[in-house]
Structure formats: structure tokens, C-alpha cells
Amino acid sequence: MSGVLVVLEQRAGNWNRMSFEALAAGQQLAAALGISCSAAVVGSGIAALGTELASKRLDKVFLVEHELLGEYTSDGYVTTLEQLVKQAAPNYVIFPHTYQVRDFAPALATRFRRVLISDVVAIHAEGDGTPVFVRQLLQGKLNADYKQTAEAPAFISIQAGTFRADTVVEGAAQIETINPAIEASQIRNKPGERFRESASTVDLTVAPVIVSVGRGIGEADNIPMIEELAAALGAELAASRPICDNGWLPMERQVGSSGQTVAPKLYLAVGISGAIQHLVGMKGSKAVIAINKDENAPIFEVADFGVVGDLFEIVPALTKAVLAAKS
Amino acid sequence: MKIIVAIKQVPERDAQIQIAANGKWIDEDDLTYAINEPDAYALEEALQFKEKNGGEVIVLCAGPERVTSTLRDALAKGADRAIHIEADDLAQRDTLGVAELLAVAVKAESPDLILTGLQSDDLGLGQTGVVLAELLGIPHATIIMQVEKTDTGLRVKRELEDGWFQHVDMPLPALLTIQSGGNKLRYATLMGIKKAKSKETNTIAAADSSEAAALKLARVYLPEKQKKTVMLTGTPEQIAAQLVEKLKFEVRVI
């Protein structure tokens, strides 16, 4: 086929919303290179998803079905996709950079003696040149251009929010059903039911104002300074992951890909660098203010107002000014 | 149980980063380094697992001479011995190349369990562990918060997106990539630091890479600013006053 193959993610018949961002990436890469784009969906009892995909502008939709694929396992997916990639022979295989893709795609690429180009934030491609895939280094402080020097296939995963799902082009595609050869004995891991920890008592999603604290706070004893600012603003207190990992604030106050997703009127980020896993949880906020001593901190990329400075000087002054303005 | 923990040395978080003159990596001259954070949690998980179930914890790191300081810290925290794969050319190797280096050292030890961090702070690939498992032909699970021994192998708690989790049962030998926050990190005690001096570090020379890298890092650069952020400057009091203005009249939360 020598085109682009996008592997979409679903669970129990529901799409992972990042799937269509990856599809948009695939369509755009194919258009830039003048090659075809196809898509695949893997699972059991997913005919309806195949039909939905067939309404997109694609060369082909591969409906990859097997009862052993009802529940995700790395072994099941690697075995299946190895067969699919060999059969379809694409030049580029594109995935959304989800937790599931992190779990199997590096092993899949290894089967082809290739290396997954993971968490890509931009693709520069045109004509017959080798495309450039941009990844972030050092938690978003730097960008890096990567090129594949080996022959096809190339394996690429796309960071959340990089491409817009609503730019997927509609059209019509043929569906090809594929039944991979897998044996139950090839699947070594036994996944259990999904569960959540006990219900949280704070619902950050409804808070109109959030003051969020990151590792810049230094130590647990400094947290009350942030609490005072939050109290002055009538805001909920939230945090980045390391604060919760350290037990300085409870897990339920964590914002990000493994915590809550919030969209308040104001998100005030104090001493937070702005790693992508944090940004995905708060970039829908109407206004963002960031206080950080590093002018190159990625958090400023999503901030409306920024202060480059020492939070230990800025925060007490701000708390005082807010209280004065309110009284 | 014999446990190997792969730990990576990365630039310290607050380090001032400069792009190297060749534009292909960062300037390493004045950098200070530390253990990759998830790897510290992987080491902690291994030490606690050993305390519960017995066995041996070996730390493994590929990199230049400077990484021995990170291995020494791990020994001081309680690892039993260390393996240093001495390699000055990691930047020329891709993930597969680095995983192959680690695989050689791991195979020689035949461990029951291998732990890595889920992702490195500098390259952020999130892959080396999974690739290593594939090279070794053993099962793996990623983004793991807890590890328990069962009669048939392991039961691990895997983090999923948006606050969901899942238990996975798996046979041994196995490889797990560890997420931060599953346990509390310990500090090295004075006693530990003293003991570390007598612990063994086995240094092995990295073999030349057998194959050309599949990927090439062509250029590193500062990301272009896409958003127009209004930067507020002045004394802390002046900045606070400006922020209050914005909060009142633009954001309208006061």
C-alpha cells in the first residue's frame, strides 16, 4: 500500500477521543506526501466503528476483529498489528499517544527493528523529502527534529491536542475485515476490571477559580502560603503531580492526564513548569495566569498573563493586594 | 527474587539548559545531574519488594563515567550492587540501541524482575523498558503504581487515564515501568552511605552498536512562542497591583 496507516483506539465500542486527532495527522501527512491514507480499528464486536470510519476520506478501513481482542493486552495487540502492518505494508503507521499506545507500540516497532517516534508535536512534510517529526525534550523546554534513517515502515505517535479532530476530512472508504491469527496461549498478562479509587470529596471541575501549586513551592511547609492566596480569591486549591506524589496535598487535588481535567474562569499556576501531562488537564481554562522564575517554562505557552519571578515574593504581595481590593 | 532496576542519570530539573554548539544536543559542560525521578520510585519499589519477599536488588545504568555517582546514591539507599555499562556515545544510539546495551547486561544476570522508570525527564521517550522487554522476550506492563507477589507471579496496579486503574496478573520473569507516587522515597542514611563504599560496582564496556540507528536527531532548538502572553513586570507590589487590575476588569473574578 505504501501509504499512511492510522491505528485508532477504542474501548468497549467507544472511541478514545484522541483517535481522530491521529486520523487528522495521518490524512494531512498523506496529503502532503501525495500518498494514500488508510485506518484500522482493533477489537471485538466493533462493526459499528468500522462503518463510522468508512465515512472518512480514506483508501481503506481495516476492521481487525478477534474475540481475544475484546480486552486490551499488549501481547494481543502486538501480535495482531504485526500481522496487519506486514499485510498492508504502509510507509507510516500513526497512533494517538495514549497510555495504551505507550504500552504496546514500542514493542511493535521493535518487531520491525524500528523505533517508535513517540509523542510528536508537529510534522513537517512535503513532496518526496523525508518528513521531519518534532518531539519535545526536557519536559517541553526544548524541541527536537527527528528523521527516520531506516527504510519504511516508520511508527509515530501523536501528542494530545497537536492536531484537531474536527479537521478530519469526510469521504467514503471500503471496509476490509481482518481476522488475525492469535492463540490464547500467546497472551501472557491477565488484565482485571478497571476501577477508581474511593470517590473524591473535591470536585475541581465546578470551581470557577483555581489556584494550583507545583514543585516550585519547595516544601510542604510552604503550602499554607498558597492556601492563603486561594482563600483570598475564594478559589479551590489544586496541584501538579509531584505535590500529590509527595503527599503534600491529597491525590484528589491533582490536575492533569492522570488527575482531574478542569476549565475554570481563572487558573492561577504557581511554580508549575507546564509539562504536557499537566497542560492537558487545564488548557481549557478561560484565563490562565502563571508565576514562574524560569522565563522559558512551557506554562507561559498557555498563559494569558505571566510573571517571571520568585513566587515567595510575588504570592504574599498578591494575597495582600487581593484582600485589600476586596475590602 | 533477583531484581534489576534500570536507572538513568538526567540533568537536574532546575539546571540552566544551553543548546550545544553543534545544535544537536544540550551543552553538558556545566550541568548537574540527578537520578531520573520515576527511576527513584522504581528503586524504592524494588527495595520494598525485597524487604517483603527477600532477594537482591541490582541497579543498572548505561552512560559515561559521571553516572557512577547516581549508581553510588542508589547503593547508599540500599541496592546490593551496581552494573555500569560504560558508554560515551549514547546520543548516537537510538532507543533500540540503548535497550540492546541494557539487554546484554540483563541477560547475563537472568533476573526474575526488571523495573524501569516509565519515562526519562530528558528524552521523554517512554519506551526503553518496553523495548527491553521485547528484546528479552518477557511480558511487560507499563505505568505501574504497585507490585505484589502472587503464587503464580505478580499482580500489579496499572494507572490508566483520568484517574482509572486496573490490576494485571502476570507471570515471571517480567518487566515493569514504574510511575511516580506509588510509594514514599527514602533518603540514604549515614550508615547506608558508609556501607555503599564496600558494595560492588561491575563496570562493563559497551559493545559497538551492531546496526545503524533507525532514527536521527537532526536539530534541537527553543520552541517558538505561539501565544502572546502579557508579561507583567516591576516590583512584587507593582506586579500584584497589575494582577489585581486584570482580575477585576479582564478576568472578572474579584
Ligand SMILES: Cc1cc2nc3c(=O)[nH]c(=O)nc-3n(C[C@H](O)[C@H](O)[C@H](O)COP(=O)(O)OP(=O)(O)OC[C@H]3O[C@@H](n4cnc5c(N)ncnc54)[C@H](O)[C@@H]3O)c2cc1C
Ligand atoms: C504518564 C504520566 C502521567 C502524568 N500525569 C500528570 C498529571 O496528571 N498531572 C501533573 O501535573 N503531572 C503529571 N505527570 C508529570 C509531569 O510530566 C511533570 O513531571 C509534572 O507536571 C511536573 O510538575 P511541576 O511543574 O510541579 O514540577 P517541575 O517540572 O519540577 O516544575 C517546577 C517549576 O517551578 C519553578 N520554580 C522553582 N522555584 C520557583 C520559585 N521560587 N518561584 C517561581 N517558580 C519557581 C521552576 O522554574 C519550574 O518551572 C505525568 C507524567 C507522566 C509520564
Ligand SMILES: Nc1ncnc2c1ncn2[C@@H]1O[C@H](COP(=O)(O)O)[C@@H](O)[C@H]1O
Ligand atoms: N542509559 C540508561 N541506563 C539505564 N536505564 C535507562 C537508560 N535510558 C533509559 N533507561 C530506563 O528506561 C526508562 C525510560 O526511558 P525513556 O525511554 O528514555 O523515556 C528510564 O526511566 C530508565 O529506567
